[in-house]
Amino acid sequence: xxxxxxxxxxxxxxxxxxxxxxxxxxxxxxxxxxxxxxxxxxxxxxxxxxxxxxxxxxxxxxxxxxxxxxxxxxxxxxxxxxxxxxxxxxxxxxxxxxxxxxxxxxxxxxxxxxxxxxxxxxxxxxxxxxxxxxxxxxxxxxxxxxxxxxxxxxxxxxxxxxxxxxxxxxxxxxxxxxxxxxxxxxxxxxxxxxxxxxxxxxxxxxxxxxxxxxxxxxxxxxxxxxxxxxxxxxxxxxxxxxxxxxxxxxxxxxxxxxxxxxxxxxxxxxxxxxxxxxxxxxxxxxxxxxxxxxxxxxxxxxxxxxxxxxxxxxxxxxxxxxxxxxxxxxxxxxxxxxxxxxxxxxxxxxxxxxxxxxxxxxxxxxxxxxxxxxxxxxxxxxx
Amino acid sequence: xxxxxxxxxxxxxxxxxxxxxxxxxxxxxxxxxxxxxxxxxxxxxxxxxxxxxxxxxxxxxxxxxxxxxxxxxxxxxxxxxxxxxxxxxxxxxxxxxxxxxxxxxxxxxxxxxxxxxxxxxxxxxxxxxxxxxxxxxxxxxxxxxxxxxxxxxxxxxxxxxxxxxxxxxxxxxxxxxxxxxxxxxxxxxxxxxxxxxxxxxxxxxxxxxxxxxxxxxxxxxxxxxxxxxxxxxxxxxxxxxxxxxxxxxxxxxxxxxxxxxxxxxxxxxxxxxxxxxxxxxxxxxxxxxxxxxxxxxxxxxxxxxxxxxxxxxxxxxxxxxxxxxxxxxxxxxxxxxxxxxxxxxxxxxxxxxxxxxxxxxxxxxxxxxxxxxxxxxxxxxxxxxxxxxxxxxxxxxxxxxxxxxxxxxxxxxxxxxxxxxx
Numbered sequence: 001x002x003x004x005x006x007x008x009x010x011x012x013x014x015x016x017x018x019x020x021x022x023x024x025x026x027x028x029x030x031x032x033x034x035x036x037x038x039x040x041x042x043x044x045x046x047x048x049x050x051x052x053x054x055x056x057x058x059x060x061x062x063x064x065x066x067x068x069x070x071x072x073x074x075x076x077x078x079x080x081x082x083x084x085x086x087x088x089x090x091x092x093x094x095x096x097x098x099x100x101x102x103x104x105x106x107x108x109x110x111x112x113x114x115x116x117x118x119x120x121x122x123x124x125x126x127x128x129x130x131x132x133x134x135x136x137x138x139x140x141x142x143x144x145x146x147x148x149x150x151x152x153x154x155x156x157x158x159x160x161x162x163x164x165x166x167x168x169x170x171x172x173x174x175x176x177x178x179x180x181x182x183x184x185x186x187x188x189x190x191x192x193x194x195x196x197x198x199x200x201x202x203x204x205x206x207x208x209x210x211x212x213x214x215x216x217x218x219x220x221x222x223x224x225x226x227x228x229x230x231x232x233x234x235x236x237x238x239x240x241x242x243x244x245x246x247x248x249x250x251x252x253x254x255x256x257x258x259x260x261x262x263x264x265x266x267x268x269x270x271x272x273x274x275x276x277x278x279x280x281x282x283x284x285x286x287x288x289x290x291x292x293x294x295x296x297x298x299x300x301x302x303x304x305x306x307x308x309x310x311x312x313x314x315x316x317x318x319x320x321x322x323x324x325x326x327x328x329x330x331x332x333x334x335x336x337x338x339x340x341x342x343x344x345x346x347x348x349x350x351x352x353x354x355x356x357x358x359x360x361x362x363x364x365x366x367x368x369x370x371x372x373x374x375x376x377x378x379x380x381x382x383x
Numbered sequence: 384x385x386x387x388x389x390x391x392x393x394x395x396x397x398x399x400x401x402x403x404x405x406x407x408x409x410x411x412x413x414x415x416x417x418x419x420x421x422x423x424x425x426x427x428x429x430x431x432x433x434x435x436x437x438x439x440x441x442x443x444x445x446x447x448x449x450x451x452x453x454x455x456x457x458x459x460x461x462x463x464x465x466x467x468x469x470x471x472x473x474x475x476x477x478x479x480x481x482x483x484x485x486x487x488x489x490x491x492x493x494x495x496x497x498x499x500x501x502x503x504x505x506x507x508x509x510x511x512x513x514x515x516x517x518x519x520x521x522x523x524x525x526x527x528x529x530x531x532x533x534x535x536x537x538x539x540x541x542x543x544x545x546x547x548x549x550x551x552x553x554x555x556x557x558x559x560x561x562x563x564x565x566x567x568x569x570x571x572x573x574x575x576x577x578x579x580x581x582x583x584x585x586x587x588x589x590x591x592x593x594x595x596x597x598x599x600x601x602x603x604x605x606x607x608x609x610x611x612x613x614x615x616x617x618x619x620x621x622x623x624x625x626x627x628x629x630x631x632x633x634x635x636x637x638x639x640x641x642x643x644x645x646x647x648x649x650x651x652x653x654x655x656x657x658x659x660x661x662x663x664x665x666x667x668x669x670x671x672x673x674x675x676x677x678x679x680x681x682x683x684x685x686x687x688x689x690x691x692x693x694x695x696x697x698x699x700x701x702x703x704x705x706x707x708x709x710x711x712x713x714x715x716x717x718x719x720x721x722x723x724x725x726x727x728x729x730x731x732x733x734x735x736x737x738x739x740x741x742x743x744x745x746x747x748x749x750x751x752x753x754x755x756x757x758x759x760x761x762x763x764x765x766x767x768x769x770x771x772x773x774x775x776x777x778x779x780x781x782x783x784x785x786x787x788x789x790x791x792x793x794x795x796x797x798x799x800x801x802x803x804x805x
Binding site: 007010012014025029031032033035068101105115118128133136322325326328339343349350353356357360361364365366 | 473777
């Protein structure tokens with residue numbers, strides 16, 4: 001009896017505490033909203049947004065609804081996160097491997113790179129790139145071409161855009177090649193387990209992924225044209241580039257800062273993963289008669305990835321959450337557009353901040369769930 | 384990447400050393416002359432070859448130098464550390480040349496062509512950095528809009544708080560057992576009172592300065608300090624809650640932790656500034672700074688909790704069993720047996736959380752508090768001082784870098800110290 005009370009009292013107190021806090025907040029919110037004449041509801045999502053966005057991936061203008069503005073802004077956030085994740089992975093792997101190099105200079109430059117970018121607040125780095133470094137770029141009329149056709153100017157980075165014809169044919173070819181590669185991989189694994197033979201999967205997949213799309217150009221009627229940005233004079237002293245795609249400086253600064261900052265953490269994860277494998281593994285694999293390539297592919301990498309992937313995913317999540325700093329330099333991401341502009345216009349603080357937080361929470365929790373599932377799958381099953 | 388140069392190597396290793404040293408130093412000398420004195424001694428070579436000349440020469444020189452044993456210490460060290468293979472030699476050369484190329488412009492911008500004299504923008508005439516800007520704005524960057532003649536109040540408050548923080552070290556033996564109580568309960572209260580009465584003022588003959596005027600680096604310190612001392616106990620309670628075997632307590636803690644860890648800090652700050660006032664009674668006013676501190680504390684407590692949970696999980700079961708077999712209850716067991724050991728384990732992790740906290744504080748700029756990033760934004764848009772964003776951000780970056788680097792080194796040292804003890 002005594003034990004039961006001991007178990008229940010703290011639980012009841014906790015629940016009471018939570019209920020009281022939520023109740024207090026709800027009642028206050030109710031009273032406050034009544035006083036100010038605001039009503040709670042999500043009807044505003046269908047109203048006309050009537051604000052503009054500087055940079056969008058999908059078609060958007062002020063006549064679209066708040067709902068559509070939300071989708072477009074979310075896509076902008078995802079774009080930054082996606083680009084940041086790609087660049088930070090490439091950089092992070094290089095730096096992480098370099099930190100283990102036998103070369104004194106390489107090892108130490110990598111270490112200093114990590115120490116340098118890790119210890120400066122991300123916000124300051126974003127500001128530095130946006131307000132200081134990218135402002136030093138030339139005006140459009142004075143820009144020198146990079147790689148012949150792209151222009152880095154103070155107004156953004158102009159790159160050629162692709163104009164496809166029969167894109168769907170090309171895409172289906174690409175999809176077909178990817179599906180066939182997956183089947184070949186499964187088949188190769190079967191063969192290896194049955195007969196011990198190894199198929200050159202890599203070469204076959206490389207061949208497939210180049211040849212099938214190429215065939216679509218030859219026989220499928222697919223054409224690809226590039227639209228190259230051209231300098232155009234607007235007024236006497238004002239020039240802009242026309243055609244092509246313009247990557248705004250906000251996007252560049254954000255991706256630069258995010259990938260440089262996060263790459264230091266990825267590098268540390270990679271280093272820890274490689275260091276975490278004992279030398280014995282390598283020696284054992286060699287003594288079984290595997291060649292260095294096979295050792296790396298079949299013994300080292302599977303084990304290192306098991307250590308590397310979970311913390312690295314965490315860093316990707318952090319990068320996605322940090323991409324919300326976009327609001328500080330006016331890149332139209334979810335926080336700026338939705339929790340900033342839309343909130344100012346509608347005054348629906350609770351609904352809008354709630355939706356924004358829920359969006360990030362959904363992204364985080366779903367990736368975390370995926371990660372847990374993956375961890376369970378690759379876990380070493382001890383007998 | 385296997386270029387064989389063995390054919391041109393002579394059999395006499397002395398010749399190889401002389402030749403290698405000569406070529407290697409020639410390549411470095413060439414780059415040095417070009418970048419520091421702007422003399423191109425290879426201008427007679429056609430276009431691109433002149434650019435790659437030092438690289439090629441240095442590469443050949445290093446491959447001449449590469450040998451098992453030379454008997455000369457420097458060359459042996461060179462071979463062992465930076466010249467182990469062709470690929471390494473190439474990377475080495477690229478790094479050395481990049482450093483030589485980058486040093487002169489950086490040096491001349493930061494030091495040689497820079498200005499620090501004068502009080503106006505006109506004093507900055509050189510092509511280099513304008514440190515005059517930093518000098519003139521220094522007080523603003525440090526203290527925000529806090530009235531100039533009252534800066535002593537901030538300084539003395541900080542000195543007092545730091546001194547009290549160290550007071551724990553000088554406790555007598557019989558007071559040692561109250562150390563935890565002191566740091567968790569008494570110290571935060573005293574620190575709060577000091578900062579409230581000294582910096583805010585309003586009594587004891589001190590003029591009231593509202594929080595809107597606080598700013599600069601001192602605000603960064605105030606915010607991170609309070610978040611730091613409040614988030615630790617909260618995180619500890621949450622960590623215990625998450626490990627509890629009472630379902631209601633456990634799920635409440637899990638929900639709390641996962642919620643805060645799943646949202647970006649910036650949305651939390653937005654919540655504290657626009658949404659939170661809606662949740663408070665109408666006549667109840669809470670200062671924006673206080674709201675922000677509460678928001679960051681709640682946010683960081685979730686991270687803190689996860690770190691502490693790691694420490695709790697790392698303790699062997701035997702510790703729990705032993706404590707229980709002595710007849711200790713839940714709280715007794717945790718306070719006297721589990722937490723002291725677990726907290727010792729997680730000191731590095733906690734230090735990292737605090738480091739992240741310090742790096743996160745500039746974000747309060749987004750909700751309109753003028754800490755150092757905010758002051759920089761203000762200064763760079765001042766019509767009298769346009770065009771010095773670079774200097775400002777570099778200055779702030781250096782300050783933060785020093786603080787964060789020192790913290791990370793300290794946490795690394797702690798980690799090493801406790802590693803050996805176990």
